[in-house]
Amino acid sequence: MGVIISGCNIIESLLLLLLCGLCCWQLESQLRGSSFMVAAFINVRQTRDIIITDAVKRIRRDGYPVEKHHVLTKDGYALTLHRIPQYNTSSTTTTATGACGVYSRRPVVFLLAGIYASSDAWLLNGRENSLPYLLWRQGYDIWLGNNRGNIYTRRNVWYNATEREFWNFSWHEMSIYDMPAMVDYIMQCTGEAKMHFVGISQGGTVFLVLNSMLPQYNGVFKTAHLLAPVAYVSNTKGGLAKIFGPILGTRNYVAKVLEGMEMVSTNKFVKKFLSSLCFEHERPMVCVSRLWPAVGYDTQHLNKTLLPDIMANFPVGGSFKQIMHYFQGYVSTKFRQYDYGPEKNWLLYNQLEPPDYNLELVTAPVTIFYAENDYIVSVEDIWRLLMRLRNLQAVYKIPRRRWNHFDFICGLGVREFIFDKIIRAANYYEYTYS
Template identity: 30%
Template structure:
């Protein structure tokens, strides 16, 4: 992690409310620092009195110092997003709470919303988090319309099986295998790769099945050994504690986190305490505008900060 303990206003870092920022897939914590300080959420939060913690998840360039495995070892990559929800996010949140002695606020974008929602649905983190702001929340991809996302989802017929067939464990978009794969996907009819990061994600499992489940081990026998049942268990979004303050902000022009898919999530949250759920639809926003939009501070971040202050 990186930490911004205080902003340009100075003050005592020990008195500041911690907030944890979790990036999305194919990104790292620099997601929150791409724009000038007055437009980047990490700096905006620091300047508004928050103690900002920025995560860098498994597989990013910040995570290569494993105590026994090298990135060329397939065992280094033998995990899925399920481990992020079950182990990494709870460990990260727990570390910040231990270091600061305070509960924290959470901000996730895309993939960072999926891991949080999954953890929340199993009662994890709830005792350590004051509130959570979920930007472009991803829980369902049933109505995903981006052609490259659909094409990539179709290309992966199982959990990492395409990469395994190629004899590689790591999907590096800049590497030879990744480049060849993306070129083949981009050549498909109707696929426009101009805006790659806004379209392509590794959450293809959600597209294929339409539900959020734990890792599918590929056979009834393997699933039975892992879970005691032949298919992987689902994460049930209605099980998210009704008293947990949630802010959901999503875009009307988002081809990945489609408005109709977000509505499916909102249906799951229909029994949430009314005073603990804030929903914002930004009609003109697309997927990455929530972290790169030059007006995101005025459109999204000011309300997000007010939400945090209301639940501090």
């Protein structure tokens, strides 16, 4: 799993043992023959390409242009956006002037990854099959978003990443602060008034909350493609929710302590070391077992050749409060704002329980992709979401019975089942309405 919890108090230590016991046991057993493992590690590093943990370096290595942009949210978080721009201009190409200069006028696609992930998640399938590259080759201006707390967004105007106040956020704050900041910046930079959106897992959560809380943003999105969006989670198969949900999804001392803490490590050395163990010296299923909270145990369709890159680039930072917000949804069976307890709820919401997100206000054209075997998002919970959306364009069930949550971005056949459909829908919009 590769999860390291910051801090050294008793509560964190206990959670570290519970969450990472399997991973640590495996790692310890592998390192008992230390001389052999050191030799194997050195051999791996000498005979394999160096694992890349930086989106700019990866995009350049894959042969595409790249820019890095910085955005400041209203509550002081400095976010990083990665852009794959369309530089080519000619006498037949319409140009547009935005805050970032003069570019060939191209439609924009904004992509947002899931929980504890970053821009890199979209790039793991390589130069030929990654969705951003496929869209770029179709002539789109590509923007990859990063929410607060991940490896690219660990700065705040008022707080350091070592302070509790920095980590006191969930995906609600990402929705009402991060998303508007990134969307507004992209429109200002490009001069475009609308864009296409693609979000996976928590990226879908953030999109839904944004458009329900700030419905004026519905008009910004030409199309929205949500891959296994997480809204309702009461029927999830996820082991973490079943084990920790009843504890961390309710108001108690442990939950209050963890609200201001980082959940996962962003230490690149640790991630590169774990990724090196995923090469030929370790069985793929042993490596997969470290990712079980995200991928589940059934990984028949996961592209296991990508495991070293997955281990090096996931997870990449976030708060405990993010996953605790989902745990609250598991316990309450509702999709609603964060529960701070009756007293604080009354101060914040003027009611004893947190209000539900009004999904009927999400009027942007939405396409949903889901799978029967999804470890995180069950079919029952997807259908609860579908019943509340006003502008559904299409719903695709992945035609693979054992397709799982991580397969939506790194699965065998993901281009055929998902990426090509997204491209066709975006192209249809551009050819029809432009």
